[in-house]
Amino acid sequence: MNDLPVVVIGAGPIGLAAAAELRERQLTPLVFERGPRAGAAVAEWNHVRLFSRWAEVIDPAARRLLDQTGWNAPDDEAYLTGQEWVRDYLVPLAAALGDAVQFGTEVIGVARRGRDLVVDSGRDTEPLSVHIRRADGTEEPVLAQAVIDASGTWGTPNPLGGEGLPALGEKAAADVISYRVPDLDDREVRAQYAGKHTAIAGGGHSALNAIVALAALEKEAPGTRITWILRRGDVASTFGGGESDQLPARGALGLKAKKAVDDGLLNVVTGFRTAAVEPADQDRVALTSDNGQRVDGVDRVVVLTGFRPELSWLSEIRLGLDPVLQAPIELAPLIDPNVHSCGTVYPHGAEELSHPEPGFYLAGMKSYGRAPTFLAMTGYEQVRSIAAAIAGDHEAAARVELILPETGVCGGAGVFDEPDADASEGGCCGAPQPELVTLTAPGGSR
Template structure:
């Protein structure tokens, strides 16, 4: 017997990052019931992995409108609009106060990992009364128990931080990659090479892979360590021009400075570059031997540690019982895919989009935030805020507001990243002569 969805069933939001909490704020303003399910122990838990970094964009571009209204009504004062916050500051000064508001706090569950989303009593093959049947969201708690939650709608803002791309060719793990990870020869994404992880890299022979902002910033931070630290930059591409990017033409000045400083370090020889370098497998115990193919044939490079910065991909396994329409290439919602294809669009040239573009054949199910961009590396935080505003309006029956999407994004010539799908990945301060924290824009949905 099918269970019929009722208006009392809440909307379930997966993830209590910036986009997930923004969705909660907009649903609250629309007087719609909701539950936020966060796999970590606190709001923005994934940000702890890169909290040492600094955002590209100032506070004025990092606050959702509904969230800001709720916070200011409680007496909260927004940080200086022109200041660039670190990830830790984003959590401490914005996400944590937002999650602690009584309007949201009672509806947030922590340490609740979503493992599957389906329809109650209905698998993917069943059509009859499907849209009337509530969603079934299965969660796993830290003690290993499972629990099912019924929902009238599901907004997946879980991000991509937990599913990095493999280092091997053809989108696959390279032979020996798991063993190198287990041995600590391969670091997690975006290590804190000037702080927490300094001992792992200082004075060592370090290889950084990838051609996005995360790779660039790790390279920049490594270059500020002592001269005994040998830095190798390995890239699959033959041309690094796009990585060096827009320079002074970037409307986010901190982001534009990234390529200029990186090019200088390469030109002076501080960073050794290996282009057209495709990793095939790993060997070695005392040191890591990276095996690759290049235009000149096979090559072996021995390093002490490798820093991966090759991007992320969406985790879609938990959605396998839903009827989704995804772009074949980037795994974004099908209508969104062509709008964000990184071969044709920078993050500043992506068209505003809302509920209609994000909709799937599975009514009232949405993927938002960085996960909505799939494998495309062009996401901006402001984009996610407009996504969830439009979706909340649609769920409330306000079609005009849902369709009235407005978004002004800073154009850039350096819109390539590998940081969890976020286009505002780390960058250095505009003053290239001075040491500064990395700059990043969001890594959790």
């Protein structure tokens, strides 16, 4: 199977980095992207500014490939928006990879050639069969020696409902619900929020971005109101490490959101697990919780409660997934927010990202399943290790070298009802091992 390509699913930051790493290993990458261009998912939040510097969102192998093309490298110390990430890095990188990247091509299934999920024989000798659908509707199988699924989780946001299922009435209220940070520089979008009552649900960095943006709008547009809805029982740890954060822009984002709360620009409702979205007068809705709390007169709802992996088209692949996080079994204990309230994770690579199906890997945000935190540089190190493993360089694959900036936080990751009573006695932060590193970021994109 060594003459077959390695199929990479998704032409986002991690997928394109995987292709660059594979090419350096003299392997043939073949990237399938269902969108019309590189970074199609990133383009949907192109107005959001990243809290990582340019130096932290460029894959080393990709940089080496781009340098060969005469690429104008951006300032490593500058902070970029999603739009700049696509325009100045992902689009040129896809162009440098040439025909290895195919757009308008959706992967609709992956299997072992000639075998369904039940058949044991041949799973380590037959190639993987990747079924694709082109933009014109034609379908075909493509054989691969290995598959790296870096398709992300952007297309499957978590619902508003506090049980992981859509709240009662959530789908019926789709016209007033958004699952993205609103782009208030867009006049039409701005008009939807100016002078209106918006409820923001979520406690991650996307929610903080929405709070900062809408708080600025509240100062400019009379009648604008914000209610921040949190499932957790405590708001303090939501703002992050502030000045202690080793990513200054990440810390600054939390401080800006905290100032908006301290200045009384929004009403904070904690311990609120949404059970229903009920229609109200003048096209408004009311949100009710499972314990009887109620938020009335809501014009718009911004749901930023995280993401989950889409696994339906992997039904014929033997996946080894944790039943809680839907992340690879070996990786899940290292990133579980129920345990790692510091957001710490051991360095990891091909070994932790592999599955019972030989030659199949999850990478990038999708590898984290439902875990809420991820940095692009984590994904870059993942695909470096995976490419080495596929090439047979097991020493390099095992030599995971990942140093990530500390968050400056020792608290919950968004799954605790109350502050961790054990934190003051150590908890996960009391006796860190020297090999632990810290990461945090939403949606596989920061």
